[in-house]
Amino acid sequence: MNCDETILLLADYESGRLSAADMRRVREHLDRCPACAQELQLQRQLDLAIKRERRPEPGAHVHTAFHAWLEAEARAMPAPRHVAAAPERTNIIRVSFWNHPATISGFVAVAACAVFALGLVVGSRTGSSSGAQFANQQNAAEIAALREQVASMSQAVTWQTLQQPNAGDRIQAVRVMASADLNPVDVNQLLGLVAFDSNSQVRESAVQALYRYADRPTVRTAVARALVRESAPVVQLAMIDFLANTRDPEATAALETLVHNQNQNPLVREAATYALTRM
């Protein structure tokens, strides 16, 4: 065994991850090679430092917040939820903007309708105990602020919140929506974001907010169509997860498109392949 081979095996030698034969070969080399023996010394110092590392501990509030959230979730979902297996989908309710190239104006119109509903939803939740559902500490304060803001704002101003150039603001708005029981207009609003928002994080948040509506054929179809156009792997993965439980024919077609596209991110293709095996 030469120096190059030995050095490559040193870390594994130290942690005992080598076969008995390799252990012996490395040891033999070390006995007669001062350079590699020195290398091993350095390796040991580092291993020791790693072993003595003070293990980082999360803040105490993380526990409290988690359990409050879990309790709220368990209460909200008393029984296992199954995604409908039967293909109950119909084509009657097609959100108009899916069919138009001039989609943005359609989206804006839908968004405008949705704003008032959002204001109501959000407003009605202000001051309730729904805070427990937002275990997300970093955003809890911002969300509370947004809620307050939204509750007190006029319809037009609320609409502006959802049209903010700042993606962070739009994400907050989506998160507020994610915690509410949405009416069809709100759901369409989220679908609009999934398909057209310029920011991938907003799109991903919107996909996640739609998870509770995955049993609706219109929602599945819309997400499947958006998936075909989506280029950000993070959003693609969220959409694939989302579609993984549906047996929607349109979803299958969208997933197959991804699987067969050599230019797609390998992780995305793998996820799509896996999703297809379940459909």
Added chain:
Amino acid sequence: MVEALTSAPPEAIDDHTLMLRVREGDIPMLGELFQRHARPLYGFFVRLTGDRAGSDDMVQQVFHRILRYRHTYRDVGSFTGWMYIIARRVLADFQRHRAQHQPPAEEPALEQLADERTHAADAAEAGDQTALLHRALATLPEDVREVIVLARFQELPYEEVARILDISLSAVKTRIHRAMKDLRAAYFRIQEIPPMGLPTATREKESA
């Protein structure tokens, strides 16, 4: 199999079975998984970002997503590997979010390196080897840091690391070797110790 274990206390049930039960709608079982994994998960985030508040938040986000995506949990495979795949996505989101909200954040982190020795000297004086180690870790490129954190700090088996990073087993091994070498160099450089050289003045004050 799940049925047979229903009467067992959660602590006596393995991760995979717990997750299957969560998937079937037994939501409170997620509490036991949190108990077991929140700390290592936090370690993963904090070692990669150095951001404690952000890591607190990301730990919770991972569990939120585990619940939300529970239907996609596979019958075969390990819970830990799946959890880290989710954790990496949460991390990617976090970093993108941070970049958007404070665009120059990346630059100071690098600028900071010039200043590092002063900090390192302080840390060494305080006998804080962990701080030095984390500082050394922070100098490595992200992908290198990730493999080292998973394989060495979190002590996950290489096969698991390969699955999580979606690379081959041999790629994991080569990467770890390179990563350890880089970390070592950074660690000694930060302490102002030439490899195999004599400790410098700052080192002599070390208490541990």
